[in-house]
Amino acid sequence: xxxxxxxxxxxxxxxxxxxxxxxxxxxxxxxxxxxxxxxxxxxxxxxxxxxxxxxxxxxxxxxxxxxxxxxxxxxxxxxxxxxxxxxxxxxxxxxxxxxxxxxxxxxxxxxxxxxxxxxxxxxxxxxxxxxxxxxxxxxxxxxxxxxxxxxxxxxxxxxxxxxxxxxxxxxxxxxxxxxxxxxxxxxxxxxxxx
Numbered sequence: 001x002x003x004x005x006x007x008x009x010x011x012x013x014x015x016x017x018x019x020x021x022x023x024x025x026x027x028x029x030x031x032x033x034x035x036x037x038x039x040x041x042x043x044x045x046x047x048x049x050x051x052x053x054x055x056x057x058x059x060x061x062x063x064x065x066x067x068x069x070x071x072x073x074x075x076x077x078x079x080x081x082x083x084x085x086x087x088x089x090x091x092x093x094x095x096x097x098x099x100x101x102x103x104x105x106x107x108x109x110x111x112x113x114x115x116x117x118x119x120x121x122x123x124x125x126x127x128x129x130x131x132x133x134x135x136x137x138x139x140x141x142x143x144x145x146x147x148x149x150x151x152x153x154x155x156x157x158x159x160x161x162x163x164x165x166x167x168x169x170x171x172x173x174x175x176x177x178x179x180x181x182x183x184x185x186x187x188x189x190x191x192x193x194x
Contacts, residue, residue, distance in 0.1 A: 007060045009049030010036060013128070014103040021064040023051045033070040033100055035078065039063040044070055044078040044100065075100035096122075096130075105130045144184075145170065150193035153182060157193065 006023035021036060028034060028047045036045040045066075070078070076098070095108045105122060107130060122130040145151055145160045151172065152158065158172035158180065170187065172180045182190060 005060065006051040007054060007058050008034075008047055008051050008066055010034065010045035010066065011048050012036075012043060012045050012102075014046075018048055019045070019064060020058045020060050021045075021066050022060040023066050026066045026068050028066055028069065033072070033075045035067045035070050035074075037063075037065045037067055042067075042078060044075040044102070070100075072100045102128070104128060107132045108134075144187060145190055145192065152191045152193055153180060153189060156180075 007020050008023040008026075008028045009018040010021055011018055026034060028050055030047055030050055030053075032047050033044050034047055036043045047066075097106045097108065098104075099106075105126060105128060107122070144163060147160055147163060149160045150157065151160060153172055156174055158174045160170060161173040161179070162171035164170075165184070168184045170182045170184065170190065172182060172190070174180060
């Protein structure tokens with residue numbers, strides 16, 4: 001039997017493909033961040049498969065080597081964080097925090113009419129999830145409208161006809177009788193009529 005090099009599975013982002021890389025001498029454990037040497041330079045990556053977990057031999061990608069584990073603070077100084085920070089600095093935004101593996105941006109602000117569009121714009125610009133949390137780090141609570149309540153949605157007056165938590169949607173009836181289905185994730189766009 002040949003002594004094959006230790007191989008680990010890592011991801012550069014949560015939903016990116018698993019890269020099979022040489023594990024070197026690094027003690028890689030699932031869920032930890034590691035310093036990954038790539039042909040494009042050093043990157044931070046998250047370990048998703050430990051070398052001991054492989055049941056058969058897998059060929060590592062040439063030029064990819066896991067050098068060491070990283071702490072959360074060390075990972076903040078490596079790509080993809082550094083490139084995300086550069087992109088964030090190019091747009092106006094409230095204070096934010098980037099996860100060490102570059103998987104998510106958290107806006108540190110209250111959930112109001114000005115923050116929600118900003119979160120959506122950042123999500124589209126960065127192509128990663130952007131969440132909004134309050135000053136204490138909690139997700140703001142969203143208040144659901146009441147059945148029969150008069151509201152506006154996309155500048156159209158309507159009445160709340162149905163709320164289904166199981167289907168995760170709210171059904172609105174416009175004044176013309178048209179039914180509009182709004183996913184619960186879009187509840188912040190439903191404005192109570194005054």
